Amino acid sequence: MDKTLQLSGEHFILVLNSGSSSLKFAVYHQTTGHRQWSGVIKGIGKPIGTMDLTDSYGDSIALKKEHYRNIEDASVAIIRWLRENKKHCLISAIGYRLVQGGAVHRRPEIITEKLLEDLKELIFLAPNHLPDELSLINAFMLEFSYLLHVACFDTNFHRDMPDCNKYYPLPAKYAEQGLMRYGFHGLSYEYIMQKLDKQHAFIDQKKIVIAHLGNGSSMAAVSLGKGFDTTMGVSPIGGLVMATRCGDLDPGAVLFMLKQNDITPEELDVELSHESGLKAISGTGDMEEILNSLCDDKKAEAALTLYCHQAKKFIASLAASLGGIDMLIFTGGIGENSPEVRERICAEMDFMGLKIDRCLNLRSEKVISSQSSKVCIRVMKTSEESMIAMHTRNFLLPDNENKLASALHAKTEKV
Incomplete structure (x- = not known):
């Protein structure tokens, strides 16, 4: 076992964060909040996938190659690892990232049979995410029925957006049915704001734009320390162009696709979510591949140009x-790791007071704005898993003992 082994008797929180073709997991010390292990299973649904495990020092302790047919196979692999390390890893609670909980379920909550039934009814809101997320929960609740299970929704950060940023200009019946701009990547934004609050005095007085750029990309405007506006709407398809998602479209374009191609709404969803975006332009949604192909691939250049151009427009809009x-934050896999993308986005934005320092940017320093920039430009590493662990831990605190006892009793009754 690795050098962070804990003595028997200490308790931990397991965090599970499911993506479209990957599953991240992490183990946090229940008392200290310190991350002990983390891992990611990539290539789910592909011929060969990998499971990479890392200790608390960031050192890789195992890399396994297997075929993971679906999220259930990935779940089994993590459960197997937990069994093998049971004496070092006593799990007391499990926290999950859920992309969508509708209008009613926004704040973190204990998972009950009622919540699971409600989420099944909401699959139409997130058909590319919720089914796998529910399968993941079912697998772990079956294996660990006696533990506390907590759902953390990606929409929570945006729940207090003003009506002008929340509702669509459509007949009222649609809002009553739950059609609104929910916003996503909320756990990431919450983590960034928590970090900023510790580092800066009066951060709630700043006007902040956070750019979460990754396989899925969005931005959020923050005012008074709260989510004020965001680029994604009712689904994670909207807003910025992304790896395989189209981003914002004229509604007429959607109607055109339906009418001219005789496809079902389900087929259209697949096309907009998995076959569009950067992949549609360059043949790949992998930003690293695109950046490596710029010299001899015009399609790669076109994809990157569009991505950065749209990012500019959304920053100005927010x-x-x-x-x-007052502050622009780059985070997410691309935002944290690509100086080229950051420089292109900030180029010719000095009319808004944004001016990047090339040397600081190339070194990916924490602050990359030039001395003459009126806006502070920062690069920050995000951690959705850390926020999930924190929210899950809160349910284990003494103030929540009665709530926890009744929830566990209800689960026991079902079993």
Whole structure:
């Protein structure tokens, strides 16, 4: 076992974060909140997948290659690892990232049979995410029925957006049915704001735009320390162009696709979610591949140009929504790791007070704005798993003992 082994008797929180073709997991110390292990299973649904395990020092302790047919196979692999390390890893609770909980379920909550039934009814809101997320929960609740299970929703950060940013200009019946701009990547934004609050005095007085750029990309405008506006809407398909998602489209374009191609709404969803975006332009949704192909591939250049151009427009739009901008944060896999993308996005934005320092940017320093920039430009590492662990831990605190006892009793009754 690795050098972070804990003595028997210590308790931990398991965090599970499911993606479209990957499953991240992490183990946090229940008392200290310190991450002990983390891992990711990639290539789910592909001929060969990998399971990479890392200790608390960031050192890789295992890399296994297997065929993971689906999220159930990935779940079995993690459960097997937990069994093998049971004496070092006593799990007291499990926290899950859920992309969508509708209008009613936004704040973190204990998972009950009632919540699971409600989420099944909401699959139409997130057909590319919720089915796998529910399968993941079912697998772990079956194996660990006696533990506390907590759902953390990616929409929670945006719940207090003003009505002008929350509702679509459509007949009222649609809002009553749950059609609104929910926003996503909320756990990431919450983590960034928590970090900023510790590092800066009066951060709630700043007008902030956070750019979470990754396989899925979105931005959020933050005012008074709360989510004020965001780029994604009712689904994670909207907003910025992404790896395989189209981003914002004219509704007429959607109607055109339906009418001219005789496809079902389900087939259209697959096309907009899995065959569009950067992949449709360059043949790949992998930003690293695109960046490596710039010299001899015009399609790669076209994809990157569009991505960065759209990012510029959304930054300006969110700044207008806020009535100004004091700070721009880059986070997410691309935002944290690609100086090229950050530089292209910030190029010729000095009219808004954004000016990047090339040397600081190339070194991916924490602050990459030039001395003459009126806007502070930062690069920050995010951790959705850390936020899930924190929210899950809160249910284990003494103040929540009665709530926890009744929830566990209800689960026991079902079993």
